[in-house]
Amino acid sequence: MTKLSVNINKLATLRNSRGGNNPNLVKSALDIEQFGADGITVHPRPDERHIRYADVYDLKKVLNTEFNIEGNPTEQKFVDLVLASKPAQVTLVPDALGQLTSNHGWNTIEHQAYLKTIIAVFKNAGIRVSIFVDADVSMVEAAATTGTDRIELYTESYAVEFANGQKEKAIAPFKEAAEAAKSLGLGLNAGHDLDRFNLGYFSKEIPWLNEVSIGHALICDAIYLGLENTVQLYKRQLTH
Template structure:
């Protein structure tokens, strides 16, 4: 089965929130993603609701039902408030990340060895609701080997180091760690996801090197690339309207 794309909509939500009304609409862009082949959509509501909001989770859960075979993935730190939203929305997947409340973006994976007792009841609660759980992890074989003890079904490899190195042309130096991490996940029966700073330039090389990636979650780069691909065309359309009005 090919790797599935889940489109992270947080940046769409961030732009929406800056103007105080529903434009751009997160639901509209979710529909566009699903209509154009994405296998799912992702949001990561944070405590300050600065981009994706809790209400988005419920609205997207309803939208995904209109596209059979697609999935909603909700990411976040498993606070009680977050878990209550996830349990209400009932996404196909919940990706647990070890973010601090005010963190700008995710920048490390779980230390499963230290947080095992914390994670086990959280994962059990989500599993009992029929929600698949993925743990955000560094490409660390020892940590991944412990992940099944939490009850999680998948891990998501944190790919920022690979992406940065790819931009510098030195990604070959770190790929072995990701390949080993992927193999370790499969050896203990875990599904494998990946995400963070993957883009059109580096995604193909990653998937060629790391076999068996079930899903990639991409948002920030996808939105930037969409601006780059479409910005000039939209400017030309505006100029044409202005000139036609003379």
């Protein structure tokens, strides 16, 4: 069954908006685990506008499920953080400085040499590596030469087409990319704009999906539905 990793960046944004420690990020993460999540994801950025680097160390000490740290490895501070905290997985994302949110995958052809080098750094430390890619078979094929363990499909275009009532059109390039990943021996993750409405169809059509990472939509739903209930609603979307 596909695992649910909950991205807690938005909880950190809420905390930071008033200072102090409310909501308590560590307690929230532990509660999310108790509510049924299979993992916790954080995406610290250089300006620490949501997840702070100190949060990563605090979370690493107490989490009981898989810990996934996302970020751009061109920032040496990020590399040092990951190597020091040793999460179960690092997800490499080609964000620019100050970028609001991730909006594209790696060009795994153009950046192949760099990716091979940086992926080896993390794998030599015993950390599973996933890299963010678009639903493009050529990018998946090139990703397979970098040494990465998994790819994470960037799913914004799927979410947009699904919302427009074009679910078959929405899923088609992702199924093609996912099939390519499977044939090449790559593990498969997915994330960005997945929600409780579009998640079930995505995971049903790609049943070998290892993990989804969801934050914004899940936390928004939790405002209305409650955090425990929302985590369990998302988990049920992954059961077929």
